[in-house]
Amino acid sequence: MLIFVCMLSFLTVVNAGSHSLMALATYIVGQTPFPEFSVVLMLDDLQIGYYDSVTWKPVYRSHSDSKYYDEEQSDADTIFREKYYRMKDRAFYLKDHQNHTDKGVHVHQRLVGCELLNNGKPGLLHFWDAFGGQNLEEFIFDIEKHDIQFKMPWAIAWDQLKQLHENFMYENVYHPICIKTLRRYLNMEKNNVMRKVKPRVRLMRKTLPDSQGLQISCLATGFYPRHINLTLFRDDQPVDDDQITGGEILPNGDGTYQMRKSLVISAEEQRERHKYNCTMKHLNLDNKLDITFDTESDSGSIRLSVISVLVLLCVALIITAFIIWRKKTHSAGSVAKPSQSHFVYISMQDAT
Structure with missing residues (x-):
């Protein structure tokens, strides 16, 4: 072995x-x-x-x-x-x-x-x-x-x-x-x-429900040759190896390679607002590739989703009220003269 x-x-x-x-x-x-x-x-x-x-x-x-x-x-x-x-x-x-x-x-x-x-x-x-x-x-x-x-x-x-x-x-x-x-x-x-294939990069984030922490991962895949240097940084300083999982170069089925490095960020660290980024160097990259993690994007997405739901509920209530009002108006107008009828048009833009 x-x-x-x-x-x-x-x-x-x-x-x-x-x-x-x-x-x-x-x-x-x-x-x-x-x-x-x-x-x-x-x-x-x-x-x-x-x-x-x-x-x-x-x-x-x-x-x-x-x-x-x-x-x-x-x-x-x-x-x-x-x-x-x-x-x-x-x-x-x-x-x-x-x-x-x-x-x-x-x-x-x-x-x-x-x-x-x-x-x-x-x-x-x-x-x-x-x-x-x-x-x-x-x-x-x-x-x-x-x-x-x-x-x-x-x-x-x-x-x-x-x-x-x-x-x-x-x-x-x-x-x-x-x-x-x-x-x-x-x-x-x-x-x-002797071929050279550029790496494709994916940034992944996963919430850890048990610890309320966050796992961020940097994946470089599809590159050849196998030599690559991938580093995770916290506030522009390399993260210690004992805090990182992964890092092995693994083969893909098409003859290229991949490497993934992951870091767990505790709930306390998230409140400290550190800056995290992933840097890689490969033979087929003219310069190093530097990508920054947005550790607050999940909470931002949640806030956006809540606002969207509230807006949709408001629109639904306005439309429902309009339909009820329209029916009542139509019933009352059936005994009135045509010249006394009133027609109201409301767009979705007006409703919002």
């Missing part, structure tokens, strides 16, 4: 406007209906490839450019097969290291991803390793510093020779192939992953 949290973290860590390529590899110890080894390849949030130990061949989302077929097969043999043997050895070591028995199923997962910055420059290569649902190891490879920077201690200590070997492999094999594949599929899938 933690390795999938890392996947979401990686998607949010990459800079706005940049792109990422991630390979999630899974090795299973034990009998299951699933392949012993499998890899899912993701370009940003789009699955572009799959590989497993049943066919030992990569299956890609698009083969519109078949000139890369031989190169893709070669890269798969270089990267995925090598990962299979290394993860297999490591899975059995970790199983013994954590005193697991040979019974049952044990899962080893590895996530490796690189990023291409918005200026076209290669970024960092990230690495996570997990076994049995526990995130064990994490590091990044910095191509500019030619060095691996550890973020979590390793279950297996590296000696100096192994450190040099790993630096060499990541600098000359893994990172170049990752960046090359990322550039290639950015070009092939540019209509999908």
